[in-house]
Amino acid sequence: MSLPKTAYILLWYPLPSETFIFREVENAKAAGMPFCVHALYGEARKHLSPQMAAVAPTVARLGARAIPRILADMAWWAVRRPVETACILATIPWRRWSCLEVAGENVFAMCAGFSLARKFLADGIEHIHAGWANGPATAAWVASRLSGIPFSFSARAGDIYPPDGALAEKMRAAAAIHTNNKANIAHLHATAPDAAAKIRQIYNSLTLTGRDVSPVHLEPPYRLLAVGRFCRTKGFDVLIDACALLARRGFPFQLTLVGAGLPLPTALIRRRIRIHGLRARVFLPGFVSHDRMSELYAATDVFIMPSVVHPSGDRDGIPNVIMEALAHRIPVVATDVCGIPEVVEDGVTGRLVAQRDPEAIANAVMALAADRQAALAMAEEGKKRVAAMFDPETNTRAILDFFGSLPRRRF
Template sequence: MDRPRIVSLPLWFPKASETFVFREVKVLAGLGLPVTVVSLYGDLSQPLSPEMRAFPAPERLGSLAAPRILAAFFREFLRRPASTLALARRCLGVGFGSLERFGENLWAFFAGFLVARRCLELGVEHIHSPWAGGSATAARVASRLTGIPFSFAARAGDIHPPEAALAGKVADAAFVRVNNAANLPHLRAFAGDAPDKVRLVYNSLSLSPRGERPAARAPGPLRILAAGRFVATKGFSYLLDACALLRDRGVDFRLTLAGDGGLGPALRRQVRSLGLGERVEFPGFLSHDALSAAMLRADVLAVPCVVDSDGDRDGIPNVIMEALAHGLPVVATDVAGIAEVVRPGETGLLVSERDAEALAGALAGIASDPAEAARLALAGRRLVLELFDPEANARRLAGLFAAHCREAR
C-alpha cells in the first residue's frame, strides 16, 4: 500500500465530541501513513479520555498563530497580488448563510496560507479536511497555492443546509468523502458531471466496551440513556415529552440525559414543568470512559433526532454505533442516514421524527420485551462491527489518498 504523507485539517483536535475524527487519524497512523494534524483553532478545554490525552498533540494555530498567518498571507499577496485577490474572490465571494459560518471560513481562508507553507516544508502529498466547512476552505486555499490535491469529508450540519461555497469546494477537490449513503445524492448534486468524485466511506467505530454487559436486564425501572450536544437537531425535547407519556402509562423509568450545549437551560425547565425531576438526571458531558460505563448500565439508547427548520441535521450519530457495539438496544428516529444502521425490527426500533407518542411506544416495547430488545441489539452489534470496522474503513480512505496522489504525480 502506498503511504503518502497527509495533513489533516480539523478545526479542533482532539475534540471530545468528535471521536470518529480522532479514531480515523489514529488508525491511519497505525497503518503507517505519515499523518500530521494541524488544527485551525487553539486548544479546547474538554474532558478527554486517557487515549486522547496520550495521543501526540497536533500543531495548533488559533489566535496565537495570527501573526504568522498574516505574515504568510501578505508574503503571498506582495508576490502575486492579482492571483491572491482572485483566490479570495473564489473562496469568499459567495454566501455562507450565517455570520458564524462566514467567520469560520474567513479565518480558515487566511490560515490556508500558513498551512500551504507547512505542507511544502513537510513534503505533504495530500491535504484532507474532516469537515466541509472552514477546514475545507483552508485545505482548498493550501491546495490552490501549492498544487497539492485536497479532499474533504461531508457529514451533517456542515452540508445541511449547504453553503453557497460548497459547489466550488466540490469542484476543486480531488474527491469528497461522505460517511453515510443518505448524503450521496445530496453531494453528487454539487458534483455536476463527476458524480463518482463523491465516495462513501463509513466512519470508524470509535468506542469499544470498557467491561462486560450483564447477561440479563436488572430488575427495576427502565434505564434510558441519551447523549449528545444540547442542540435542536438532537430532538431531546421530544424525548422528554415521551418520558412524560411513559410515566402517565405507568412505565417506571429513569433517564440519563448526558451532554451540554445552548439548550441545556430549556431542557431543565421542561423537566421541571413536566414533573420529571426525580426521573431525569443531567450528568453533563461524559468522557469516553464514562460514556462506555453508562452504556453498560443502560437498558436502551434513545436517539430522537430531527431535521431543524433551516435543514440542519445529523448524519448517523456516532453514539448509535457505540451503543450497538456495547450490545445496547437503540430506539431512534428516521432521519438522514440513521436507517442505514437502525433497521426497523432487525437491529433496532425506528419511529418518525417529532412524534413523542411513537417514541414512548417504542421505549415501552423495549421495557416489556427484554428478550426481543437483546435480539435487536445483538444483530445491531454484528452490523456495526462490519460496517464501521476501523481498519477496513481507514484502508478504504487511505486507498483514496494514495490513488489521487498517484494521479497528481
C-alpha cells in the same frame, strides 16, 4: 501501498465530542499513514481522554495567536501569486454563507489557508485533506490553490446540511471526497452533479467495541439512556416530551441524559424537565468522558437517539453513540434521519420511528420493555451489523486505499 505525506486539517484536534475523527486519524497513523494534523483553532483542554491528552502536543495549531503570522503570509503570497491572491480575497469572503458564525469560520479558514500553503510547501506535503466540508475544506482549498498541492475532504453531517456558500466549488476543485454514510451521497450529487464521480463512502470505525455486553435486565424502573451534545439536531426536547407521556401512562423509568452544550440549550432542556415534573426521573450528569461511557452502557436497558432535521437543514449523519450502544447489545430506539436507517432497521436491529414524534418514541420504548426476548434479539442483530459495518480494521484499510489512490504533488 505508497501513501502520500498528508496534512490533515481540522478546526480542533483532538476534540472529545469527535472521537470518531480521532479514531480515524490515529488508526490510520498506526497503520502507516503519514498524517500531520493541523488545527485552525487553539487547543481544547477539557474532558480529553488520556489518549487524546497524549496526542494533543503533537498537533500544529493556529488560532488567534497566529494572526500576525497569517497576515505576513498573506502578504508573502500577494507578492508571489498576486492574481490568485486577489481572486481568493475578492470571491470567498462574499459567498452567501448561511449565518455570521459560518461566514466568520470560513473567512478565518481562508486566511489560515495562506499560512498553511506556505508551511505545506516547506514541509514537503504531498496531499492536503480536510476532516470537514466547511471551514477546514475552505482552508484546504485555498492552500491547494496557492501551493498546487491536491486536496480532498470529508463530508459528514452539519458541514453539508445545509450546503455552505462554497461547497459546490470545493467539490469541483477537490481531487476526491469521502462521506461516512450512504444517505449523504444523493445530497452531494445534487449539490455538484459534475463532481459525483469523486465521492466515496467509508463508514466510521467503532470507538467503543463493547467487549462486555449489557445485561439489559428490562425490569422496573427501566433504565433509559440518551447521549449527545445539547444542540438543535439531537431532538432532546422531543425525548423529554416522550418521557412526559411515559410518566402519565404510569410507566416506571429513569432517563440519564448525558451531554453538554451552550448555556441556552442546556437551560431550555432543564426548563422542559421542570415543566413536565420530571426532575425525579431525568438525570443530567453533564459531559461524560469517552473512556467512562462503557460503564453507562452496561447499566442501560434502552438507548434512545431522537435526532431531528432542523428547519435550516442541519442534521446528524449517523450518531456514533448508536453504534456504541448496539456494540454493547443494548436495544435501540432511533429516528429515521439521514443515515440512521442504514444501522437501525425497524424490527430487525432496533425500533425506528418518525422524527419529532414523542408518542412514537414512548410507544417504542414500552414495546421493547414488554418483550425482553424480542428486544434482545434485535439488539443482538444490531451488534452484528455494527461489527461488520464499522469494523476498525476494515474501515482503516478503506481510508488507506482512499489516500493511496489520490494524486499528490511531487517535489
